[in-house]
Amino acid sequence: MTATPDPYREWDAAYVLGSLSPRDRRAFEQHLATCAACREAVAELAGMPGILGVLTAAHADALVDGARTAEPAAPCGRAG
Numbered sequence: 001m002t003a004t005p006d007p008y009r010e011w012d013a014a015y016v017l018g019s020l021s022p023r024d025r026r027a028f029e030q031h032l033a034t035c036a037a038c039r040e041a042v043a044e045l046a047g048m049p050g051i052l053g054v055l056t057a058a059h060a061d062a063l064v065d066g067a068r069t070a071e072p073a074a075p076c077g078r079a080g
Contacts, residue, residue, distance in 0.1 A: 012041040016048055 008031045014020050015028050032039050 006035065006038070008035070008038055009041075012038060012045055013048075016042060016045040018049075 011028050
């Protein structure tokens with residue numbers, strides 16, 4: 001027997017960042033009361049607004065530039 005997919009499973013980030021409409025927010029909060037997986041996902045993202053709040057444009061650019069220029073890690077943690 002396969003479980004029904006959770007229609008709210010991708011709402012965690014939008015909820016944490018305050019992007020849901022008031023109606024969707026209420027629906028998601030009701031869902032959170034009964035769904036441990038979604039509560040855990042929200043808990044994992046809970047600090048993100050604070051982190052984003054202190055991230056400057058220069059820091060964000062450096063992160064993106066670093067991701068573009070970084071060399072791939074060696075397999076199994078071995079230096080190559």
